[in-house]
Amino acid sequence: MSLKKVSKDQPKDFEFNKKNLEEAKKAISNYPKGKQQSAVMSLLYIAQRQNNNWIPLAAMKYIANILNMPYIKVYEVATFYTMYNLAPVGNYFFQICTTTPCMIRGAYKLVDVCKKKISKKENEISKTNQSSWTEVECLGACVNAPMIQINENYFEDLDPEKLEKIIDKIGKNEKPQPGSYRGRTSCEPENIRKTLLENKNA
Ligand code: FES
Structure with a gap:
């Protein structure tokens, strides 16, 4: 960072x-x-x-x-504090969490998407003047890693393809849906498990 x-x-x-x-x-x-x-x-x-x-x-x-x-x-x-920006940022400001839980779930692949679709360098405003991105520490939504924040909203359970679609939507002036991109409500466990000891396929 x-x-x-x-x-x-x-x-x-x-x-x-x-x-x-x-x-x-x-x-x-x-x-x-x-x-x-x-x-x-x-x-x-x-x-x-x-x-x-x-x-x-x-x-x-x-x-x-x-x-x-x-x-x-x-x-x-x-x-x-990373929440304060001391230089201009894009109208859409992407904060990519790269702390350990997000990192081991593929956060750096999301960074690569930002490099490809927004700007090569961190904190550089895109050629369209629309967006910029930066790496940040844990945003407190680790259960739904990897995740990013765009302006005030969280986008969770991402992968590179999903992030590309989000960026494309923004490029067309459409509003992408915040929240989990695997349909989870808040930070509920997957497969309706209540504890780690339960059968994960239940
Ligand atoms: S490590 Fe990414 S939200 Fe906590």
Whole structure:
């Protein structure tokens, strides 16, 4: 996995729009007086959503100002978590989980599909300007490995052919169905087994 890339092209200013400022104030009010800095993750998330899914440095400074905390501390949080993008991403942002359960179920074959159909390099926006991809650590849906996240949705129980179809649908401006691609509901076991000791063909 590559290190977090901070965009070289940075807007000079950033401020929340009216609706997001209200949302930020609400997030801050969840914490007791003197502990407002605890809202930093929520505010970063709101900034990312407002700015086409990435956080400019000006937004970190703006948030530091609102929360009365050092800018470097906001920067540390933003650079630590993979959920924050520090450079522009595609309108469809593919996050491929390559942690062990997904890896042994074929995650790197999904990475190869992204290289072939989106862009050769991680974090590079496709020629159509539509999509980009990155590798991430466990997204917490290991039971349905291998899986990926596209924007806010999870796509699970994938294989290369299924992922190619998902990318093709997006290319035609259609919405692919999120969830399991083997028809499982949530993370239910296969073959209606309730324990590992039961006959797997039952
Ligand atoms: S290892 Fe991929 S979701 Fe947990």
